Amino acid sequence: MADDQDAALLARLASLRQHQQGGRRSPHKPLLVLLALGQLATAGSSELPWSQAQARLSDLIAEFGPLTRTSRAQSAAYPFTRLRSDGIWVLDQDVPMDAVRPLSTHHVVGRFEDSLEAALRHDPTLVQSAARAMVESHFPPTVAPDVLTAVGLDPNLVLHAADVVPDPSGNAERRRDPRWRTAVLQAWDRQCAFCGFDGQFLGASVGLEAAHVRWFAFDGPDSLDNALALCVLHHKLFDLGALGLDASARVLVSAAFTTRTDAGQALYDLHGRALRPRPGTPLPATEHLTRHQREVFKGQPLIA
Structure with missing residues (x-):
């Protein structure tokens, strides 16, 4: 039963609705999830004040996302406000989607939804499994360790975490051809x-x-x-x-x-x-x- 619950929890994180602009990949939400997982692992809570998230998330998007003409603050505001629609992220104040100024003016704080936060706190190994599933679904092996390090997670621990959930698409897990x-x-x-x-x-x-x-x-x-x-x-x-x-x-x-x-x-x-x-x-x-x-x-x- 616990394995089923773990798989269901990780599937929630894996089933993010990905915004694409002009058919290009958009890893903004996965990077925010990984940043929150890193925050949870190091601080015991996924809480991210916008004042911190703006700088850290915009740096992650600039380094590991596609080139964009959007301002750094706006790039960070997209996932910080829109991740709410996936049911795994909450803000302590109701602010409009994509709006940067209210996030700063009202000192908004974001975090994982209560049940998700509680489950991840209860079993720290789930943080590693969730981070592995997320980073391997959105980045190649050459880049994945750098992403994990940048969000405050140990690549050696995360990338050797036990497999818990199949491919985020819901299909059987794809495996690389060893030959x-x-x-x-x-x-x-x-x-x-x-x-x-x-x-x-x-x-x-x-x-x-x-x-x-x-x-x-x-x-x-x-x-x-x-x-x-x-x-x-x-x-x-x-x-x-x-x-x-x-x-x-x-x-x-x-x-x-x-x-x-x-x-x-x-x-x-x-x-x-x-x-x-x-x-x-x-x-x-x-x-x-x-x-x-x-x-x-x-x-x-x-x-x-």
Whole structure:
């Protein structure tokens, strides 16, 4: 019975209604939930005064969300007021949706709804399971630990939490193909598709990873036309949106990326470089490239 109750509780958190603008992902609500889970884990309560949430949530959205023209305060006000409609979040005062000024003027405080708060307090392991389900549903593995650290949760504890609830869509949990990494590295001649790094240690590739172009968390398939072999650095930058690919599979470097050292400036040299896969290896499919350009790549590319 307890397992059923736990699964039902986690399903409530997982079934957030996601706002999308122009078909782009919008992780604003998940980031607020994760921030509240971190607050609960560290302070014993999910209470977040707007005066604190505005700065912390806007920072999270700027770092881990898509680029937006909305002001930082407005970006934070959207989830802070709209999460109420999902039945898991309450404010101590009734304020209009999306309105920033009343949140500041009335010193509004938000927190989890009473029954959810009580259940999470009663069983701290549920906080870890909820955070894992949330972060794995909305972010790739390269970024998930950074998100958890930013909200005050220990990635080592959270990402090893026991599975309690299936995929948030209600379908059977999708599992990664254990053979996929080997197939991807082999297809790209065990070298980074961007920079050509091909380090080996004791006969095994080191510092190379199989990357999804369209994230696995967003129904990206374990197929070679959705795959790149990337070094650890470029995989991270690709998933954060500092690197991308155009429709011709040429590398894009975001103009938002800056660096001062020679090592960092080597990234600029990648801009415009065409991918050269091994014969027989497909380039990423157009639909996956388009999805990455729309939902992950941030800002405008460098001027060639």
